[in-house]
Amino acid sequence: MKTSLKRLLAPLALLLAAGLSTFGATAAEITVHYPMPGFFKTVMDQIAAEYMRQHPDVKITFTSPSPTYEDGLQLMLRQAGTAEMPDVSFIGLNRLRVLAERNIGIDLTPFIKADAKIAEEGFSDRLLALARFNGKQMGLAFATSNPIFYYNADLVKKAGGDPDHPPKTWDEVFALAAKINALGDGVTGMAYRWQGDDWMFSALLFGHGGTMLSADEKKVAFDGPEGLASLKLIDRMVKDGKMPALTSDATVQGFTAGKIGMFFWTTGALRSIINGTGSKFELRTAPMPVIDAAKGRLPTGGNAAVMFTTDPAKQKAVYEFLKFASGPFGASVVVPGTGYVPNNDLAAKDDRYLGKFYQENPLFRAGLNQMNLMIPWYSFPGNNGVKVTQTIVDNLAQLVEQKTTPEETLKSMTAEVQKLLPR
Amino acid sequence: MLRDGPLREDLMPEVLPPEDLPPRGAPRDAARGEIDRHEARAAWLLSLPTLVLMLLLLVLPCAALVALSLTDAELGVPEMHFLGLDAYLNLLTDRDFIRSFRNTAVYVGLVTPASVVLGLVLALLIEAGTDLRAFFRSVFFLPVVALTVAMASVWQYLMHPSFGPINLMLKLVGLPSVNWLGSSDIVLPALALIGIWQAVGFNMVLFLAGLAGINRDLYAAAEMDGARSAWSRFWTVTWPMLGPTTLFVVTITVINAVKVFETVATLTQGGPAKSSDVLLWTIYQEGFVYLHVGTASAMAVVFIVVLMALLLVQTRILERKVHYT
Numbered sequence: 123m124k125t126s127l128k129r130l131l132a133p134l135a136l137l138l139a140a141g142l143s144t145f146g147a148t149a150a151e152i153t154v155h156y157p158m159p160g161f162f163k164t165v166m167d168q169i170a171a172e173y174m175r176q177h178p179d180v181k182i183t184f185t186s187p188s189p190t191y192e193d194g195l196q197l198m199l200r201q202a203g204t205a206e207m208p209d210v211s212f213i214g215l216n217r218l219r220v221l222a223e224r225n226i227g228i229d230l231t232p233f234i235k236a237d238a239k240i241a242e243e244g245f246s247d248r249l250l251a252l253a254r255f256n257g258k259q260m261g262l263a264f265a266t267s268n269p270i271f272y273y274n275a276d277l278v279k280k281a282g283g284d285p286d287h288p289p290k291t292w293d294e295v296f297a298l299a300a301k302i303n304a305l306g307d308g309v310t311g312m313a314y315r316w317q318g319d320d321w322m323f324s325a326l327l328f329g330h331g332g333t334m335l336s337a338d339e340k341k342v343a344f345d346g347p348e349g350l351a352s353l354k355l356i357d358r359m360v361k362d363g364k365m366p367a368l369t370s371d372a373t374v375q376g377f378t379a380g381k382i383g384m385f386f387w388t389t390g391a392l393r394s395i396i397n398g399t400g401s402k403f404e405l406r407t408a409p410m411p412v413i414d415a416a417k418g419r420l421p422t423g424g425n426a427a428v429m430f431t432t433d434p435a436k437q438k439a440v441y442e443f444l445k446f447a448s449g450p451f452g453a454s455v456v457v458p459g460t461g462y463v464p465n466n467d468l469a470a471k472d473d474r475y476l477g478k479f480y481q482e483n484p485l486f487r488a489g490l491n492q493m494n495l496m497i498p499w500y501s502f503p504g505n506n507g508v509k510v511t512q513t514i515v516d517n518l519a520q521l522v523e524q525k526t527t528p529e530e531t532l533k534s535m536t537a538e539v540q541k542l543l544p545r
Numbered sequence: 546m547l548r549d550g551p552l553r554e555d556l557m558p559e560v561l562p563p564e565d566l567p568p569r570g571a572p573r574d575a576a577r578g579e580i581d582r583h584e585a586r587a588a589w590l591l592s593l594p595t596l597v598l599m600l601l602l603l604v605l606p607c608a609a610l611v612a613l614s615l616t617d618a619e620l621g622v623p624e625m626h627f628l629g630l631d632a633y634l635n636l637l638t639d640r641d642f643i644r645s646f647r648n649t650a651v652y653v654g655l656v657t658p659a660s661v662v663l664g665l666v667l668a669l670l671i672e673a674g675t676d677l678r679a680f681f682r683s684v685f686f687l688p689v690v691a692l693t694v695a696m697a698s699v700w701q702y703l704m705h706p707s708f709g710p711i712n713l714m715l716k717l718v719g720l721p722s723v724n725w726l727g728s729s730d731i732v733l734p735a736l737a738l739i740g741i742w743q744a745v746g747f748n749m750v751l752f753l754a755g756l757a758g759i760n761r762d763l764y765a766a767a768e769m770d771g772a773r774s775a776w777s778r779f780w781t782v783t784w785p786m787l788g789p790t791t792l793f794v795v796t797i798t799v800i801n802a803v804k805v806f807e808t809v810a811t812l813t814q815g816g817p818a819k820s821s822d823v824l825l826w827t828i829y830q831e832g833f834v835y836l837h838v839g840t841a842s843a844m845a846v847v848f849i850v851v852l853m854a855l856l857l858v859q860t861r862i863l864e865r866k867v868h869y870t
Binding site for chain 1: 619620621622701702705706707708724726727728729812813814816817818819830833834835836837
């Protein structure tokens with residue numbers, strides 16, 4: 123009788139001890155959700171492993187990732203306030219405003235105010251501003267990008283250009299595009315990634331020093347000279363640069379196949395373009411052609427780490443993890459793996475993180491050198507905020523197909539976008 | 546079903562079979578009523594699991610869909626307002642929705658006749674052939690079993706304007722190259738081409754089954770009556786006898802074509818400038834990207850109603866004309 127009771131109690135005691143010990147060791151378990159596993163899985167696994175090594179009291183678990191930013195956002199909107207809601211998610215910079223307007227996600231302002239070391243850890247105010255809406259700090263920028271200029275050095279050489287001195291203005295781009303077009307053999311001079319979203323259009327608009335909406339966000343502001351000049355540039359890409367009306371995929375495939383001389387898109391795609399190009403031709407990158415040296419700016423793409431947990435006890439631990447993921451270590455993993463620029467000022471300069479990497483990988487420097495020009499990717503207000511971007515793209519499509527003139531495009535784009543703004 | 550002998554005997558052995566009941570009058574009727582009630586109860590009991598599942602999985606979601614469609618619900622916004630029929634009236638003036646409706650109709654109009662006729666022709670050719678029938682059957686059936694998204698990327702390569710094999714072949718014979726997926730005038734026919742390619746194999750298999758069911762004696766009889774040419778045999782025997790099959794094939798093809806989504810999502814995303822926007826893609830964008838759950842639900846209701854109407858027209862009206870028995 124005695125022995126059987128002992129036998130019964132022994133495992134129980136063990137179980138209890140094990141439970142107590144894990145309770146003692148693990149102060150917090152943080153569940154993390156992220157989009158686009160193709161881009162981010164390895165990166166996330168590395169960051170979590172390193173964080174848990176440094177903080178043995180924290181356990182990081184991943185919920186199953188979403189295929190796109192849209193899917194991720196939807197998931198968070200649906201799970202907000204439920205038990206399944208992860209503590210952290212990574213949300214596209216252009217979708218943060220949706221969360222801010224719906225009061226979902228935790229405003230990080232109090233945490234940052236209480237954090238004396240935030241600036242010396244490389245989070246400058248410029249970087250924080252990328253994820254700030256109406257005074258709410260919706261997250262910390264995790265992976266950031268800006269548009270860059272990709273070119274096929276072999277085609278440039280063949281056309282009589284100098285690959286060491288790529289065009290610095292759009293006029294020079296069009297002149298070189300004409301030479302590359304003259305090569306024949308199905309080769310096109312240039313392509314600009316206007317499809318998919320309004321990001322590359324805003325690169326031209328911000329490049330002229332323009333803005334999407336008026337300061338009070340009630341009226342379209344791209345209907346002025348900056349907007350028209352941006353559309354005229356796209357018109358010239360088609361007329362002078364002979365840019366064909368391709369789908370986004372076909373453009374990238376055409377460039378990596380060596381059929382397009384120059385291509386303008388996010389530096390975030392750099393790693394996949396390097397992989398797609400292989401050894402077919404010599405790939406080079408350069409900063410975007412300068413439009414207005416004084417007023418010109420560039421949009422920031424990418425995503426931010428956002429806190430969702432409402433449990434005050436947990437929030438402290440989650441904040442530390444957000445800082446780690448978006449900090450220098452996170453950047454040193456994200457940058458080489460994708461082509462995004464460091465979202466942290468410290469990471470780029472310090473040899474412990476990326477200093478050396480940039481010396482050895484010149485292709486990655488185009489985006490880095492433009493970091494001082496980066497301003498937030500504008501997201502439109504109201505419940506049609508996301509729809510507006512598609513409206514802009516649809517209008518650009520008609521311009522690229524030369525069904526409308528830049529003036530007509532501006533007119534219809536202005537009217538359609540104005541209709542979608544909150545009244 | 547309710548009056549099936551086996552059902553009664555297996556489940557209610559305590560009830561006497563009718564022939565052992567008193568010969569006539571009230572007692573017999575009472576017993577009959579008793580049996581009927583038992584049967585009815587058993588029937589309801591037996592169908593209960595299915596009914597519950599149907600309620601949970603079909604009726605309730607549909608009701609929720611209709612309810613949501615009458616509001617301006619948005620994902621992540623706690624409050625919503627009742628719009629009533631205005632939600633549907635808004636759709637009538639929604640240019641994008643009308644455009645996507647029209648695009649879907651054009652797509653169905655291109656895919657259905659072509660894939661039905663081609664499916665029939667292939668079935669007839671394979672049926673008439675002697676060698677390699679299994680081989681051709683499998684080859685033409687391949688697109689049906691292939692994963693659409695994977696095949697879409699193959700088509701993307703084939704249709705690439707500068708190095709796609711289709712344009713290279715056009716160039717070989719001296720034709721100008723075509724911007725298949727990037728031109729707003731061509732993109733819908735290009736997608737329809739892929740849709741036809743997908744549907745033909747399936748239609749062919751259905752027609753082969755239909756052909757196998759035709760009584761050989763009919764051909765002999767027709768030949769006696771003077772139908773000597775292949776065409777007159779086809780026109781007097783094969784085609785009329787294939788009536789029910791053809792109806793089924795047309796129905797299935799229309800439904801599948803109305804449901805086109807994967808190729809649009811992977812190849813064109815509705816572009817350029819909405820020229821390949823189709824209903825399911827518009828609903829997806831509205832609900833999942835723009836987060837307008839209410840509008841998307843209204844569109845989905847319209848979509849379902851259109852599908853049901855098509856089905857009703859085809860089964861009710863056409864069915865009368867295709868059966869000869």
